[in-house]
Amino acid sequence: xxxxxxxxxxxxxxxxxxxxxxxxVLAREEDAIVTLQRRTPLAAPxxxxxxxxxxxxxxxxxxxxxxxxxxxGLFALADGTPTGTYVNxxxxxxxxxPDAWRTxxxxxxxxxxxxxxxxxxxxxxxxxxxxxxLIAGEVAERAREEAGRLLGGGEESLADCPSLTRELESAQxxxxxxxx
Numbered sequence: 646x647x648x649x650x651x652x653x654x655x656x657x658x659x660x661x662x663x664x665x666x667x668x669x670v671l672a673r674e675e676d677a678i679v680t681l682q683r684r685t686p687l688a689a690p691x692x693x694x695x696x697x698x699x700x701x702x703x704x705x706x707x708x709x710x711x712x713x714x715x716x717x718g719l720f721a722l723a724d725g726t727p728t729g730t731y732v733n734x735x736x737x738x739x740x741x742x743p744d745a746w747r748t749x750x751x752x753x754x755x756x757x758x759x760x761x762x763x764x765x766x767x768x769x770x771x772x773x774x775x776x777x778x779l780i781a782g783e784v785a786e787r788a789r790e791e792a793g794r795l796l797g798g799g800e801e802s803l804a805d806c807p808s809l810t811r812e813l814e815s816a817q818x819x820x821x822x823x824x825x
Contacts, residue, residue, distance in 0.1 A: 652680060655747035659779035663747075668707065678709045693756050693766065698728045712737050714751075714791040729758040732795060734788045751780065751788035755795060765792055 650670050657663040668680035684702045691699040699705070700723040708717040718731040732755035738746040752771040757763045775785040 651744065652678070653745040654680075655741070655745065657747065657749040659749065659752075659774055660777070671706070676710060678711070680707045680709065681705075682707065693758070693764070696728075696758070697722065698731070698756065698758070709738055709746075711740075714787065715795065716748075727759055729756060729761070731756055734791050736784075751784065753788050753792045755792060763796055765796060 651667055652670055654666045654668060655663055656666055666682060666686075668682045670678065671681050672679040682705045685699060685705055687699065687701040687703075690697045690701065699720045702723045703721050704725060705721070706719040708719075710716065714734060714737060716733050716735060718733065720728045720731050722728060734751045734753040734755075736749040736751065738748045740746045752767050752774055754766040755763050756766055771780070771785055771788060774780045775782060780788075
């Protein structure tokens with residue numbers, strides 16, 4: 646059994662297998678779980694439009710919303726400098742124990758750079774996965790709907806991204822300072 650202050654996240658990527666990430670639980674509410682990945686296990690920096698958004702060893706604070714088709718990560722460089730907000734489109738988490746859950750990545754992501762506008766990423770990856778039969782058509786469509794809903798300006802959208810990003814980044818800095 647793992648430490649009750651940690652969670653084991655079984656993260657499945659169709660066509661690439663399942664990885665288990667162990668993260669520290671910072672807060673647990675009925676509608677959200679906040680976790681800290683102290684050091685991201687990347688082999689190389691992650692980039693969008695040539696800008697590094699996440700480095701090997703970078704801390705990330707994740708907001709997971711049970712029942713929702715996305716989670717949100719507050720990305721930073723390895724030195725803790727915030728770079729922006731990353732939204733993963735994925736299947737709702739399935740709890741497989743009090744300190745573990747599993748989910749499947751649905752390829753689409755939304756990137757909101759520090760002070761910038763939201764941008765949809767990896768539409769080509771979702772289309773390729775669907776064409777290869779790695780993701781069923783109805784699941785791919787649900788992923789597209791979720792991304793559209795988040796980008797669309799409705800009640801639960803990311804329409805106010807710059808102010809949302811500033812608020813989350815302020816919270817991230819406070820949490821990182823207290824957690825590290």
